[in-house]
Amino acid sequence: MSAAGSDGRFAPSPTGTLHLGNLRTALLAWLFARSAGARFRVRMEDLDSGRVRAGMAAEQLRDLAVVGLDWDGEVVHQSTRHAAYEAAIAGLRAEGRVYECFCSRAEIRAAASAPHGPLPEGAYPGTCLRLTDAQRERKRAGGRPPALRVRAGAAHVTFADRLHGEVEGVVDDFVIRRNDGATAYNLAVVVDDAWQGIGEVVRGDDLLDSTPRQLFLARLLGLPEPAFAHVPLVLGPDGARLAKRHGSVTLREVDAGEAVAWMARTMDRPDARTARELLEGFDPAALPREPTRFRGLA
Secondary structure (H helix, E strand, C coil), X not given: CCXXXXXXXXXXXXXXXXEHHHHHHHHHHHHHHHHCCCCEEEEECCCCCCCCCCCHHHHHHXXXXXXXXXCCCCCEEHHHCHHHHHHHHHHHHHCCCEEEECXXXXXXXXXXXXXXXXXXXXXXXXXXXXXXXXXXXXXXXXXXXCEEEXXXXXXXXXXXXXXXXXXXXXXXXXXXXXXXXXXXXXXXXXXXXXXXXXXXXXXXXXXXXXXXXXXXXXXXXXXXXXXEXXXXXXXXXXXXXXXXXXXXXXXXXXXHHXXXXXXXHHCCCCCCCCHHHHHCCCCHHHCCCCCEECCCCC
């Protein structure tokens, strides 16, 4: 475990029912933490109030329990953590590390598609960083509320991932507060992981590319950095990330015991039938590195 703390975590967004891919990632995060003798936290990433569905957090917690997971302490809801996020933003403002961005989505897409030196394709090239004070004032007068971006200066960030090895990324100027006033994911997750003492973040490898941004921000804020393990995703028969369109992929449609047994087989543990049995002798180094194709529980 890293110096950031001893805990692991699972942090779903309560916007829909957890499917088997989500539950498999949760199970893996639990196995990583429990096999290391660590605590396991659950945090609801419910900052996007427009997408959060009533009752979904409770349903997700029930599904985690049904597949055999337990957790330590109270479930944290990011919607209650606004003051902590604003304090972090205030600190970055005081150090001159943020600037207002007035770009529309269309303007961002156009800017991101243009070549801009050392930044990766699709990155934000700092358009609003170059605005004069007069230009900023005119945009404010025009009524378009700005987002806040952190100044990264195309920083190179390297980290060691438990499953992917050494990973390097170039960090663009990314949003830390949206133009509707909501805290952006990349800031909230960094503040909360440090506050909860998360020592290792286990999550899907679709989030691997966001990790350099989060480590960059943790360093700016002087926060401890967790270790990372990005696990392979579960894909549908068509090769796309598993989703409801692929059919019976939630605990509403399949037996929980059969679902856990299927997850065990994807970890090369066909002997295990429960989360507790999987925990016995669990070895992260032995996990398959390729995505899993879901073609049913049989």
